[in-house]
Amino acid sequence: MEANFDFGMIGIGVMGSNLLLNMADHGFSVIGFDLKQERADALEAAAADGTTVKGVTDITQFTRALKTPRKIMMLVPAGKPVDDVIANLLPHLESGDILIDGGNSFYQDTNARIQRLQPQGIHFFGMGVSGGELGARLGPSMMPGGDEAAYNYLKPILEAIAAKAGDKPCVAYMGRDAAGHYVKMVHNGIEYALMQLISEAYDLLRRGAGYNNGQLSSVFSWWNEGELQSYLVEITAEIFKVVDADDPAHLELVDKILDQAGSKGTGKWTSQDAMNIPVSIPTIDMAVALRDLSVYKEQRVEASRLNGQPVSKVNIDEAELGRALAFSFVIAYAQGLSLLAEASKAYGMHIPLPAVIQVWRAGCIIRSGLLPLFEKAFATRPDLPNLLLHPPLAQWLGERAGAARTVLCDAVQAGIPVAALGSAIAYYDAFRSERLPTNLIQAQRDYFGAHTYRRTDKDGVFHTEWNQ
Ligand SMILES: NC(=O)C1=CN([C@@H]2O[C@H](COP(=O)(O)OP(=O)(O)OC[C@H]3O[C@@H](n4cnc5c(N)ncnc54)[C@H](OP(=O)(O)O)[C@@H]3O)[C@@H](O)[C@H]2O)C=CC1
Ligand SMILES: O=C(CO)[C@H](O)[C@H](O)COP(=O)(O)O
Numbered sequence: 001m002e003a004n005f006d007f008g009m010i011g012i013g014v015m016g017s018n019l020l021l022n023m024a025d026h027g028f029s030v031i032g033f034d035l036k037q038e039r040a041d042a043l044e045a046a047a048a049d050g051t052t053v054k055g056v057t058d059i060t061q062f063t064r065a066l067k068t069p070r071k072i073m074m075l076v077p078a079g080k081p082v083d084d085v086i087a088n089l090l091p092h093l094e095s096g097d098i099l100i101d102g103g104n105s106f107y108q109d110t111n112a113r114i115q116r117l118q119p120q121g122i123h124f125f126g127m128g129v130s131g132g133e134l135g136a137r138l139g140p141s142m143m144p145g146g147d148e149a150a151y152n153y154l155k156p157i158l159e160a161i162a163a164k165a166g167d168k169p170c171v172a173y174m175g176r177d178a179a180g181h182y183v184k185m186v187h188n189g190i191e192y193a194l195m196q197l198i199s200e201a202y203d204l205l206r207r208g209a210g211y212n213n214g215q216l217s218s219v220f221s222w223w224n225e226g227e228l229q230s231y232l233v234e235i236t237a238e239i240f241k242v243v244d245a246d247d248p249a250h251l252e253l254v255d256k257i258l259d260q261a262g263s264k265g266t267g268k269w270t271s272q273d274a275m276n277i278p279v280s281i282p283t284i285d286m287a288v289a290l291r292d293l294s295v296y297k298e299q300r301v302e303a304s305r306l307n308g309q310p311v312s313k314v315n316i317d318e319a320e321l322g323r324a325l326a327f328s329f330v331i332a333y334a335q336g337l338s339l340l341a342e343a344s345k346a347y348g349m350h351i352p353l354p355a356v357i358q359v360w361r362a363g364c365i366i367r368s369g370l371l372p373l374f375e376k377a378f379a380t381r382p383d384l385p386n387l388l389l390h391p392p393l394a395q396w397l398g399e400r401a402g403a404a405r406t407v408l409c410d411a412v413q414a415g416i417p418v419a420a421l422g423s424a425i426a427y428y429d430a431f432r433s434e435r436l437p438t439n440l441i442q443a444q445r446d447y448f449g450a451h452t453y454r455r456t457d458k459d460g461v462f463h464t465e466w467n468q
Pocket of ligand 1: 011012039082084129
């Protein structure tokens with residue numbers, strides 16, 4: 001086989017095969033490698049007429065078929081499979097070749113791989129890909145980070161296949177080292193928060209106000225026509241309509257799904273890294289914590305027998321609940337973006353926040369009609385440390401905070417857990433407090449541990465013998 005393929009993919013499962021077919025549709029000749037012959041055959045069978053798509057199971061054949069510098073992406077599960085693929089591939093690569101990890105790898109693993117491959121002249125990129133199966137096929141949002149000069153080789157291909165917001169592609173260089181995987185990690189942290197917030201609104205409507213699935217679908221559809229317009233609200237409206245094919249009564253599937261949420265790590269890593277820096281992202285933390293709590297089903301059942309009681313009836317004003325949800329969505333984005341702003345400095349990644357917003361505008365799971373508000377904020381101040389510091393957004397939040405408080409009070413009164421909503425309001429209130437009660441914590445620390453404190457009226461570090 002001649003070396004005439006533009007792009008190679010290792011791992012042609014859900015994401016890899018769809019991304020490769022998307023490239024082929026845009027006129028690039030592509031080749032996929034997988035350990036299983038049936039995957040290679042399936043890839044070729046799925047190719048559109050007139051496109052150049054090849055599937056192979058021989059790594060030598062794969063690498064020899066690629067134009068140099070080779071552009072190869074891996075879309076395999078994070079962790080050991082990525083290192084296994086690198087080990088198998090490395091003997092077949094040359095200096096200047098570009099290797100992209102498009103999976104949800106932990107950013108510190110990506111940094112280690114960049115360091116390891118640099119001496120051999122291999123440009124290693126960590127690239128977040130969002131949009132799921134359909135996004136990969138028709139236009140994903142992509143977050144590549146690594147060597148900026150090498151990015152120029154990838155740019156034409158990635159821009160061609162990316163989702164478009166207006167005429168702008170939802171892909172851009174996200175910064176040095178593992179910046180691409182860092183941005184995707186935070187994207188997923190925000191994704192966790194938005195999903196938890198939506199589930200709390202669902203609980204209020206379902207258990208609190210007694211809505212059936214048809215009514216739920218209507219409310220979410222209606223919200224999706226206003227300021228809550230977003231991929232996650234849109235698919236939620238759809239989910240309530242899907243009936244269980246195995247149920248003779250054709251009841252909706254959502255009611256049959258076990259209430260234990262899975263997770264693969266990106267949300268937890270976002271919280272862990274935020275705590276390491278440290279940056280406060282309590283709504284994302286709470287979303288991770290609630291997924292973890294959901295797993296303890298047996299203990300929850302036991303506790304409900306001891307202490308459970310039906311929730312009280314809640315009178316829901318759908319417009320007010322929508323405003324509360326929009327308020328807490330913005331707080332979740334604000335927390336994630338404030339983490340990116342700090343991490344960019346702390347790790348020297350130089351993440352361009354305006355470009356992050358552009359990349360999230362379409363194709364990704366957290367795309368929403370709220371992003372243009374953030375675009376304006378970063379256009380005014382590209383290094384804005386927190387969205388809450390942008391005056392028009394501060395006003396926007398102020399106009400919706402009352403709705404969030406009313407919904408929170410009603411939920412607490414009724415016994416419906418709205419931990420993420422509560423954390424969003426608490427974050428908002430704490431962030432805009434000129435003075436927090438933390439002076440008392442400092443006094444306590446100094447009392448029991450001589451940890452010292454600073455004063456508001458004079459410079460210096462002080463200690464008091466409190467118990468004399
Ligand atoms: N699904 C989604 O919506 C999204 C997924 N991602 C990320 O993309 C990555 C891939 O996910 P997805 O496509 O869904 O997963 P799939 O399981 O569909 O595909 C994984 C592919 O990797 C191959 N593979 C696994 N281990 C190895 C190995 N050691 N060497 C070579 N190939 C290997 C598998 O081959 P075989 O079956 O032959 O073993 C398979 O073709 C993951 O990191 C995931 O987190 C990112 C965004 C969205
Ligand atoms: O990256 C994604 C979307 O952006 C994936 O769907 C992600 O893997 C989902 O994460 P989890 O399984 O932890 O909910």
